[in-house]
């Protein structure tokens with residue numbers, strides 16, 4: 001017997017009514033403007049919805065029409081749309097878009113697939129989505145979720161999205177063509193996820209043959225962690241994630257088995273990384289690369305879905321370097337940060353101190369609402385006990401008076417806990433060693449990676465550690481065990 005498509009679509013429509021609306025549909029519903037739908041669709045490829053939505057908001061403030069878009073160059077567009085996936089290519093497409101619309105289509109967005117695919121950055125999937133969502137005309141947009149889920153159902157047996165589109169044109173009742181993409185994108189993001197779909201809570205589990213699927217286990221570590229009374233958080237400057245992958249990153253990741261794993265200095269765009277690291281089973285991942293290739297960048301893996309994720313400090317000056325990701329959970333904020341290096345000769349000290357001030361202001365604002373955890377590479381050793389050679393480094397980056405004064409301000413004046421020092425007052429515990437002079441073997445190091453916790457949350461701090469036996473980077477991971485729920 002074939003798959004019961006009518007029953008499935010009917011149930012899923014009800015189911016996803018309570019889910020977040022995919023960003024392109026949301027923009028269509030809010031604006032009814034084919035130009036904005038087209039631009040949002042171009043931005044949305046290989047990009048999370050929340051990132052697309054924020055980039056679209058910034059862009060439409062500056063350019064709500066093709067004429068306004070024509071006044072922005074590719075360089076400026078890059079800055080506006082960053083950090084959407086492939087932002088450089090997309091900025092070029094958008095810069096060329098007004099000219100092609102004017103030259104070929106009288107300045108209007110065309111409404112057929114054949115015409116739309118002539119626009120820069122518009123493939124068949126984008127064209128189908130624009131035709132269906134912006135113009136309400138029958139078209140089947142087959143993105144990765146539609147292709148995947150239709151094959152799980154056995155409704156089609158295809159190898160590529162294009163084959164799926166062709167098969168659905170012959171098979172799927174036309175009344176579902178326009179809406180099927182929105183339904184399955186929402187369902188694919190919320191329940192039938194690519195890794196470990198939630199079959200145990202799925203409203204069509206009785207209809208679905210689950211072809212090629214490994215459902216999540218209800219008694220998995222994820223669930224077990226959810227019932228324990230503490231969270232285990234790890235922070236690690238990996239000094240280049242692609243390099244760390246070759247040096248046992250996955251072994252460390254699984255061995256530490258953290259609820260939240262925060263990385264700094266990833267030095268990679270998500271599209272330069274294998275799917276095995278973007279989608280680690282049991283975790284959601286959030287990425288904030290720098291605009292400059294191979295530089296800076298932060299990421300967070302979390303077993304628990306945050307209420308929201310904020311990228312950056314809302315500052316043009318700092319946010320092109322991908323240094324800060326904030327995850328908000330029910331009862332705490334986690335700020336994962338890669339602080340700037342003051343640089344030899346303290347050339348970048350002023351920049352770093354401005355960043356530090358912006359960070360403390362952010363921490364203080366959030367701490368008024370709930371617990372705040374700041375983790376990451378702060379690029380500063382606080383006290384003489386925190387580095388092997390304090391005397392020789394008094395004026396050097398990472399231990400200069402200005403940098404230490406900021407740590408005094410955070411720890412002594414504002415009252416944040418340097419969690420490691422609550423449990424260990426001994427010298428010789430470091431988190432970074434130069435690659436030169438055999439420094440790690442001789443333990444000539446610096447403690448510059450921290451978990452800081454706001455003053456009101458002292459009772460939630462259960463343990464803190466430095467994992468200095470773990471190789472794979474010039475930094476080692478540091479960790480915090482933090483209780484759930486208010487103290």
Ligand code: SF4
Nearest residue numbers: 192197199202205208
């Ligand atoms: S039963 Fe599982 S595989 Fe099938 S649609 Fe539901 S979540 Fe997806």
